[in-house]
Amino acid sequence: MKRNKYWIIAGIINIFTAILHLIGGQIDLINPLMESSIALQIRTELLGVWHMVTIMLFASSILYFKQGINTTKKADIALVSFISYLYVAFSFAFIFSSVYNSILALQWVLLLPIGVLGVIGVKKSKTNA
Numbered sequence: 001m002k003r004n005k006y007w008i009i010a011g012i013i014n015i016f017t018a019i020l021h022l023i024g025g026q027i028d029l030i031n032p033l034m035e036s037s038i039a040l041q042i043r044t045e046l047l048g049v050w051h052m053v054t055i056m057l058f059a060s061s062i063l064y065f066k067q068g069i070n071t072t073k074k075a076d077i078a079l080v081s082f083i084s085y086l087y088v089a090f091s092f093a094f095i096f097s098s099v100y101n102s103i104l105a106l107q108w109v110l111l112l113p114i115g116v117l118g119v120i121g122v123k124k125s126k127t128n129a
Contacts, residue, residue: 002128006121007068007080010114011061017110018057025050060087064118075125084118087111 030050034043060083067075091112094105 003071004068004075004121004125006117006124007064010084010117010121011064011068013110013117014057014061014064014114017114018054018061020110021057022054064114068121077122077125080118081122084115084122087115087118091115
């Protein structure tokens with residue numbers, strides 16, 4: 001099994017996205033939310049969900065890197081495929097939300113390439129097997 005450059009590139013974009021989410025999102029979205037007059041229960045739940053996404057971003061970055069540089073054993077195609085399709089679905093959620101609310105939420109610009117590169121890597125991995 002040789003390295004999967006598509007998954008490695010997806011991992012690079014993904015780690016960038018995770019860091020951007022953690023730092024930029026905390027400053028631009030979460031801090032103002034925590035200082036708002038929204039009910040404490042809602043703030044607490046939104047903060048929890050925010051950090052669930054952060055965990056997902058970092059964990060899937062590790063997955064893409066681990067599977068992408070793996071040369072000793074067979075790649076976990078099903079897991080990489082599942083995560084990749086999740087990223088495509090996540091990007092569509094932002095696209096549809098943008099259209100619905102008539103405002104551009106650019107998160108899909110980072111999420112879609114991660115998913116697409118993951119799917120391309122799955123196809124390449126299957127043909128190289």
